[in-house]
Amino acid sequence: MLSALLLGHAPPALAGPEQDLQALRDYFARRFPDIDVAAFADGAYALDADARAQWQAVEDFPPYELAVSEGETLFATPFANGRRYADCFANGGIAVRQNHPYFDLEAGRVKTLEMAINACRTSHGEVAYAWSSAELAALSAYMAYTSRGQVFDVQVPDDPRALAAYEDGKRQFYSKRGQLNFSCANCHVQAAGLKLRAETLSPALGQPTHFPVYRTQWGEIGTLHRRYAECYVQVRARPHPLQSEAYANLEYFQTVMSNGLVVNGPGARP
Amino acid sequence: MTFTAAARSLLLAALLLVALGAGAADRPATPWGEASAETFAAAYQAAQTARARAAELANEWRDIAPLLRDAEALARQGQYDEATALAEQALFQAERARAQAVEQAARWRSYVVQ
Numbered sequence: 001m002l003s004a005l006l007l008g009h010a011p012p013a014l015a016g017p018e019q020d021l022q023a024l025r026d027y028f029a030r031r032f033p034d035i036d037v038a039a040f041a042d043g044a045y046a047l048d049a050d051a052r053a054q055w056q057a058v059e060d061f062p063p064y065e066l067a068v069s070e071g072e073t074l075f076a077t078p079f080a081n082g083r084r085y086a087d088c089f090a091n092g093g094i095a096v097r098q099n100h101p102y103f104d105l106e107a108g109r110v111k112t113l114e115m116a117i118n119a120c121r122t123s124h125g126e127v128a129y130a131w132s133s134a135e136l137a138a139l140s141a142y143m144a145y146t147s148r149g150q151v152f153d154v155q156v157p158d159d160p161r162a163l164a165a166y167e168d169g170k171r172q173f174y175s176k177r178g179q180l181n182f183s184c185a186n187c188h189v190q191a192a193g194l195k196l197r198a199e200t201l202s203p204a205l206g207q208p209t210h211f212p213v214y215r216t217q218w219g220e221i222g223t224l225h226r227r228y229a230e231c232y233v234q235v236r237a238r239p240h241p242l243q244s245e246a247y248a249n250l251e252y253f254q255t256v257m258s259n260g261l262v263v264n265g266p267g268a269r270p
Numbered sequence: 271m272t273f274t275a276a277a278r279s280l281l282l283a284a285l286l287l288v289a290l291g292a293g294a295a296d297r298p299a300t301p302w303g304e305a306s307a308e309t310f311a312a313a314y315q316a317a318q319t320a321r322a323r324a325a326e327l328a329n330e331w332r333d334i335a336p337l338l339r340d341a342e343a344l345a346r347q348g349q350y351d352e353a354t355a356l357a358e359q360a361l362f363q364a365e366r367a368r369a370q371a372v373e374q375a376a377r378w379r380s381y382v383v384q
Contacts, residue, residue, distance in 0.1 A: 020382070027383045174381040175374040179331045179363060185381055238330035246328065 071142025097147030169253025178237030210267025320364035
């Protein structure tokens with residue numbers, strides 16, 4: 001419906017995912033010429049030396065450690081039917097974070113790691129975790145932790161549905177929303193590196209790499225979609241449900257924009 | 271993009287917010303002291319209709335539903351002036367939420383980093 005509202009406006013030629021990624025990398029290279037592209041996996045800590053020093057001190061006793069440990073226990077605990085999470089994933093579920101989210105050609109939609117975890121549960125007769133549950137975040141944290149150092153490689157297959165999902169995520173990223181009329185790009189592209197109150201705004205390049213994240217203001221670990229919902233509320237937009245198609249597509253776009261960077265989750269943020 | 275250009279973009283965003291609010295002048299609010307159960311019902315229904323139109327485009331704003339809930343609660347207590355004011359505020363926001371979605375559908379590609 002939204003595309004039908006482009007009444008009489010001929011859109012510029014569509015750039016593909018690879019062109020978008022290169023354009024975003026070039027943009028941040030111009031903005032921050034002294035920062036290597038690989039460093040963007042550290043987000044705002046790549047841009048702010050003081051914050052980076054504090055973060056490195058926190059990493060000596062990382063606040064997400066407990067969640068990783070809980071996730072490891074959950075991951076290893078068999079289902080009632082004797083099967084395990086390892087049976088649902090390639091490589092036994094170890095070092096697979098970098099391939100999520102992915103476009104499920106059979107289902108015709110984007111699947112996130114959290115969706116895959118719950119699909120594993122339900123396929124083995126277990127009740128799915130709530131999308132906001134601590135258990136789901138802990139499992140995601142553990143799987144991210146086992147994937148540290150792996151390079152993000154999320155594909156957009158040659159399928160119109162996959163490209164439509166990618167474009168939907170891109171549209172959401174660049175569209176202004178809420179009573180405050182902000183887009184993701186306003187803060188994380190145009191204003192990246194600037195301050196929002198006391199915090200340095202993180203660049204879009206590399207943004208999903210450290211999720212799920214332990215946020216000090218949450219006092220616990222949470223998923224990327226939880227952060228999306230929070231951002232929506234902060235700009236006075238009504239958030240979408242966690243793991244909705246809208247947020248899955250947004251995560252899809254954002255992760256493609258971080259291809260080539262390493263997994264470094266779970267992370268710790270203010 | 272330079273710092274100055276980034277700051278300019280933020281200023282333009284703020285000005286657009288002001289511009290979105292300027293349309294409030296073209297719909298007179300119910301004068302204080304003149305609201306009734308009927309004026310509230312009309313404002314509430316108009317706001318719900320506008321809210322649904324914003325939701326059609328997946329672009330509801332955060333405060334629309336809470337405003338309508340509070341309006342309904344005030345109306346149940348017979349506080350029609352307060353209730354109508356909140357319903358009209360919800361209507362204002364819902365109309366602008368839909369207008370924002372329509373405008374952004376046409377404009378978002380111009381923001382994409384090239």
